Amino acid sequence: NAGVMQNPRHLVRRRGQEARLRCSPMKGHSHVYWYRQLPEEGLKFMVYLQKENIIDESGMPKERFSAEFPKEGPSILRIQQVVRGDSAAYFCASKAGGNTEAFFGQGTRLTVV
Amino acid sequence: QQQVKQSPQSLIVQKGGIPIINCAYENTAFDYFPWYQQFPGKGPALLIAIRPDVSEKKEGRFTISFNKSAKQFSLHIMDSQPGDSATYFCAATLSSNDYKLSFGAGTTVTVRA
Numbered sequence: 001n002a003g004v005m006q007n008p009r010h011l012v013r014r015r016g017q018e019a020r021l022r023c024s025p026m027k028g029h030s031h032v033y034w035y036r037q038l039p040e041e042g043l044k045f046m047v048y049l050q051k052e053n054i055i056d057e058s059g060m061p062k063e064r065f066s067a068e069f070p071k072e073g074p075s076i077l078r079i080q081q082v083v084r085g086d087s088a089a090y091f092c093a094s095k096a097g098g099n100t101e102a103f104f105g106q107g108t109r110l111t112v113v
Numbered sequence: 114q115q116q117v118k119q120s121p122q123s124l125i126v127q128k129g130g131i132p133i134i135n136c137a138y139e140n141t142a143f144d145y146f147p148w149y150q151q152f153p154g155k156g157p158a159l160l161i162a163i164r165p166d167v168s169e170k171k172e173g174r175f176t177i178s179f180n181k182s183a184k185q186f187s188l189h190i191m192d193s194q195p196g197d198s199a200t201y202f203c204a205a206t207l208s209s210n211d212y213k214l215s216f217g218a219g220t221t222v223t224v225r226a
Contacts, residue, residue: 033212040218040219041219042119042204042217043157043202043216058213059213091157099208102159102212104156106154107155107156
């Protein structure tokens, strides 16, 4: 039973390019959360999705960021027109429904040059 | 604003010592307080968690102490081992929306052999 899989592990983008981060939840998990970790800081909640629905995006910047979790395939966090301040580690976590533990992936480290 | 404040930023102990990490929170509505352990290049993993109706919880060599009136909680690692060297994050949330964790900034613990 593979854990939460994120890819790529490392991503380098030039300013103005788009970044696509993928998260495949654990088998049987239909809830996905994205967090961002800036250097020397804790993780900050971005968005919570269930299959085909965004439940809570209160932590997501209003511009350039979007997330989806389609019926088939991984959850995607998309950052358009990246800027240097987007450089961070992006973690996703997944869980089954109800009062169950969420498991984190290994993260994608985005560097904007 | 940072809802959970964590200290110290880093600490070094000898094998067998007891590193202590402290956290303080602002939101009195928080009712679930987990601790996460993160090794370099990995995602955070749930270590131990406590609810405010309990003043202390032990799991193996890890102990959480909770002071509801002071809005503070701490993690003690008993008989610490080099394999405990990692970054530890405290967090807090409402159990009703437990995905929306508010993380502390993290403490890097180094246990010297």
